Amino acid sequence: MQGKNSGPWPELGGPRSSRQHGPAGQDTTTTVNGDEDHVPDPTAVELDSKYEKPYEYESEVFNSLVSSGDEGKTAYDTFDEDTEYGEVQFKVGQLFHTMESFKKTMKDYFVHKGKDVLYIKNEKLRVRAACAGCFQIKILYNEHNCGMDFGSNLADRAWVTDKLVKKLFTEPDLKLGAARDHIIDEYNVKVNLRMVARALKVAREVVIGSEKAQYRKTRDYLMELHRSNPGSTALMEVIPQPEFLPLFDRLYISLDVCKKGFKEGCRPLIGLDGCFLKGHYGGQLLSAVDQDTNNHFYVIAYAVVPNECKETWKWFLTLMKKDLGEVPQHGWNFIFDQQKGLELAMKEVNPTAHHRNCVLHIWKNFIKYFKDEQTKQMVWECSRCTTIQEFRSVMEKLKNLNKGAWEYLQRKKPILSMCEDLRCYIMRKMAMHKKRLEHHTGMPCRHAVAAMAKMGLKPEDFVHKWLTMDAIRSAYSVCINSVNSEEYWNPTDSP
Template identity: 30%
Template sequence: MEDVWDFDTIDVEVDKDLKKQTNRCNDAFLNNLCPDIAGEEGDDFAIPEIEHIDDDVDLNEDDVVENEDQFDLMREGSGSDEEVSSESDQDSKLEFEYSTHDPTVKWNKMRPFLGESLKLVAVCASDPQKFQCPFNVRASWMNTERLFQIKKLVDKHKCVRNDRNTNLMGPTWLGNQFLKELIRKPKLKCKEMQVIIQSRFHCNVSWSKCYRAKCSAMSLIEGRLSDHYAKVWDYGGELLRSNPGSSIKITVSQNQDNTTTFQRIYICFKAIKEGWKVGCRRVIGLDGSFFKGQCKGELLTAIGRDANNQVDDLELDGGRGIAVISDQHKGLLEATKEVLPLAQHRQCARHIYANFRKVYTGVAAAKSTVEGEFNMNMQKISDISPSAYEHLMARDPSSWCRAFYGGGLACEAVENGMAECFNAVIVDARKKPLLTMLEGIRLYMMERFYNLKEEGQKWDTEICPTSIKKMEAFGESLKSWYVHPSGVTAFEVRNGFYSYCVNLQEYSCTCNLWAVSRIPCVHAQAAIIYTQQDPASYISSWFSKEKYMLTYGSNILPVNGSNMWVESPYPKPLPPIERRMP
């Protein structure tokens, strides 16, 4: 198909202000199941912290590690009259006398006493006669700061590590270290855990211990996940309390044992609804994306376009005078017909082109603005490959070609790039449990509203900058078009054999691009400049700074942490039942 215009990709319109979402939610409850996203590209997990062992834990003599580097905690007798102040220069010069611990007390039974005179020392537990290891740490308790201050540190070992004795690495401790890893990868094999432990801790652990550790971690994950879904009603109530007027809908299913199972939740804040109604064009982008963590499900987003051609979330409460853009997902197509029967439906040309390239090469004439140009391009494809022509015509060209778009919506986009960009921004949030994911998205949108409002206040023009850039892109070949006046507002604009009629009073051009985008095309710009006017003055009010500021006039209000949520009287729902996809 050498005669067909060939290119690699469909130009996708994206929002450059969409930035990578970071870990914004610091709630202790919401983050107890979140994997360490920041370390995902590097190490599998962080080096573990020292585990605190309860007093009621009884270990056998075999559990005590011999010839292993470990810390011995010693406490000075409470009867001493000496008072220590960590902030005093004079006290820092005192020579502390550290007492030796009682060898009859097991290491797991030792507890530091946080008194006024407390000094701790940690030394290497290797045989001093054999290795004479100099490693030691000496610290004192600081009453004012309520922490220990290291007085002396010798961070060198001369002893030999014993990697065969792993009694300290019990199944429970190992399970806690692999908790985040198993959230990301629930099907992690025990042999893989052995390799990770050997690489990270330089210890050899048996397969059976890894199996017990995995069972311990999975039971902990399932228990915490149940606690997460049990707070869905509480979270919804907090959103309504903090953002009155918002739409929060939670759906659960009733089980035979009188319990409930979570099904879905719908959230649309009042600030977003009001902003879309007063400042956004009537174009909605629908897209779905799957959760990537232990929590299974799918996230459906509805994206609108503000005056600066950026992203805004909205409420779906009608279909008349609205255009919906989505991919070729059959569920979205059928749902759109059922919920918005009067809406104009558009298909994302990028997805159509991606499927087209799997079988054929060439170009789908999605950006043809008049039917004659579309038919000419399709005829070229038909002459070379009739099957390619039939493939494209079967996809309903009226839903993906500009030539068949109606006017008045001020949107000429043939792809759903805005929704795709939003899903890419929240990709880290989709790896987290339900409430943590929703909180991350809420925080991102709340900060985005503030940042975009601050940005709009800096503009010194009445038209949004993105619209000006798009108009300049339309008029790239402006110097090649010649204007022939027919009246005060009617003109004929020619370039060789191509000729188009422009009417400035009706804001129309026979190329149809001005009517679809509501931004002057190259022919309209030539006519406007001929009358010694500014083409920017003919851009639709949908792209004005006033509309933009109205969109972000309201704020998404702050929400209290999980420790302040009011408990709902409704039964606590269980996690959804995992089902195998067909």
């Protein structure tokens, strides 16, 4: 097989031929299997601006046939770049827009066929243009007598990377084992696991973008959020540098839809938490969530900060207070784990707010030190107490059972890709919860309704407004607007 521009493309099987090009108008000699044939004067000469010497065509067969009605069109088929893997068919005279396209297609073809390829000639001077900007197959040997090899030498890292890029667009969380299985199942090729690991890393950088590059586009992304979702809070703070570009410090996002839905249809209990980011630059992800009427998580706001301390929690709580309103006016309550500096920040920003620690987090830390089942269950018994007297009584029981346990209870994941993942996660959850609402009638237990009716009572008097269908419909009465992909962002021209 040869791709022709300034000479024969690498020959893949069949007899080899070589040609020495002489000046325009002179005869040349071709040697085929040791026999010499005299070739007449070329019928077409074309200058190559790059190499400043004439192109010589063997015959008019490879010139584009142009008629008065089809000026600018060629008589040969142009290869379709969207052809699926395994469906590539080569034809004599076929055109390719670039040599890179020809090589890529050839790789797909021979990997699919399970054939090894040896590049006999791969030189710039051996590529000749059949028509402007195209490459043409001049000779095709399409019969193979050798056995199929499931480890084709053309299935290199670049080839595997190209296939994984397409997969990552639909499965961004693709794991190494799943990536290897995808190459084997879809392309019938066995490749080394280390090669797949390297290819997956490169493909992920292509799809997601390098972490450093994404930090440069953070301001553009926040401006796009403002454009697509008006009323949202999306801001970023940086650290000025005297002689360099400013450094990223932190960002905060609270979508307008989430703020409205929380106020109108969710109970006033806000959960606060933080987790480490595993990227190259590290940091912490702070979040504020709630639960809707069906006990589904409802994200209110999230932020990326350099570390978890009193100062960063105070910054996060202050911005959230501006978005949601004053605690005395709305009666917000808070629940959180024993995060560093959070309790002190809460006392400064919302001194009148009621806040408690999450029992599940306390219990998970508690069972690391106390293994017996009876002692572990006492934690939940303490948490279910609704009065101070009841709590003291249960704590006294725990003291008699295990004094050490009693004393313990007495003491007090690139950045834009992550933000987009969070926004998409919220959108998916809201859509799923809305769909479930279609099957809800709001009718409570029929036995309880019957008992209330017999006593002359109304069920509505026994259901809090936060647990009604009106409340959950209000929480999901609005929707998050889609955000344009990066190429449609309006650049801010700001560092």
